Amino acid sequence: MILYCWLLGGILYFISIYPPSAFVGTGLTINDLFFFILNHDLDSSNFISKIIYKAKITLITHVVLVSGYFTFMNYIYYIYFDIKNIFMILQMVILYTISFYVGYKLYLKTTLNNNVDDIILQLKKYARNENELNDIIKEIDEYYSNNVPIIHGDVEHTKIIILGNWLFKMELYGAKIAKLDDTELFLKETPSDTNKHPALSSLFCVEVRGIDYKYPPFDIILPFNVLEELNSRVKTSINTLLIEKHNKIANTFRQRISGNPKYTIRKEEEVDNCLGCLYNKANVIIRKNCTPIINELNSPLCEECHCRPLWCLRCLALVYESKCGKNIEDGVNPLFCKANCPTCRAYFCILDVSIIEEA
Structure with missing residues (x-):
């Protein structure tokens, strides 16, 4: 009982x-x-x-x-x-x-001054007197009533709300607040296995830090489209960090597949733009090149993929990284790590990716 x-x-x-x-x-x-x-x-x-x-x-x-x-x-x-x-x-x-x-x-x-998530206490850090505090509250309320806020999250006390120049990370008994023109973002990590379509909607863990140290740093997790909007509003953005991180992933992926057989197409054959970035031409293709010997116990077997070229090396590298990056960091041989084709979901390994060349 x-x-x-x-x-x-x-x-x-x-x-x-x-x-x-x-x-x-x-x-x-x-x-x-x-x-x-x-x-x-x-x-x-x-x-x-x-x-x-x-x-x-x-x-x-x-x-x-x-x-x-x-x-x-x-x-x-x-x-x-x-x-x-x-x-x-x-x-x-x-x-x-x-x-x-x-x-x-x-x-x-x-008790007064003991709740670190107290909203008024945090807003007071940006005001010298009560009049300025009231002006800040009025500014936020006016923006909220005249514009559509950017909201990410389902549970009430974990939502991220962006209102003009202010970011609110909702908590149980208040919120963590950051003024965006006094904020810099630091990319921490990209959580894996959190999205059905990693190439298009990866989640990013970002540290929000005040340049003038008016609030203690805190972490938020956002999809790339919301992060892009937030990135455009802060004083110090993370564009450079994201580009460097993605370039490093793409270069490592290129090195790993450089020894694989090339996939040849005719010069007059038209190649579509990448489905991930919609900018680069598709320049890699998944075709089963490995043998059943290249397999680890309890690891799924590689499958035949019959998709036409639809992805660029950079976007496919991000797909592979989101699925296999953590395992490779933990010491798993890249040959044994399997990802899914973003189009048909067939399993493939690093040996099954071929760079496209014109005949």
Whole structure:
């Protein structure tokens, strides 16, 4: 019985913080319930007031849930208490330790100047007095009401919102805020296995850092199209870093396939532009050149690919890197690493990529 109650607490915790998308879409979350109970009408054009109120509701929700859960568990232990049961006493010690720790953390969030995600405290760093602070809030609210913000993410407290010259990384009890003309971006890594189509929509982990150190650096993960828009608004962009990173990947890929058989086409044969960048001409093709011997245990066998040339070396290199880069870094032989053809999804290895040459 007691173990089931512990399990119930864990489920409630995760559902309250990471509600299922179906519940979010229909408004059936615990936060929505508290919004309904408190019945507070917000002006939809006041962005700052809205996110501050949402943060407060989230905090109230968690305080009520935590208080109710620990009170319930205390009642359960009171009913089933057995002084001879050492395991039960240990559970009670753990329960009270966790309850005091969580209570202390929530107390810090409600105490002035202790919540690092407090929105007003962060905006005050860019204002010398209350009038300037009000002007900043008014500027953000006006942009929000007159323009469509750039929003990435589904869960409310993990969304990235770009409003003109401001970036908000939403958190449970507030947000991390960066003023973009005081910001520089640092490329950290490209997470692999996160996209169905890595060549077109790779995710990038980027560190957001204030040039004037008005806020501690924090990380965000964005798809390339959102990152491009953000990149155009910051003081120090990462275009150079991205180009250098992609050039290095392409050069390494070119070296690995340079010894493979060439694929010859006639001079009059027309070659399409690359499906990935839509700029370069397709100059590589996937054709099975390897033998079953070139295979590792539990690794899928290479398959026949009958696609016509549709990808340039650079974009196919990014596809291969997104699938195999981490394994190669971990010491796996590149010959044993398999990726999928971006068009037909056939498995191929590094030996199956041929550079196109005119006859």
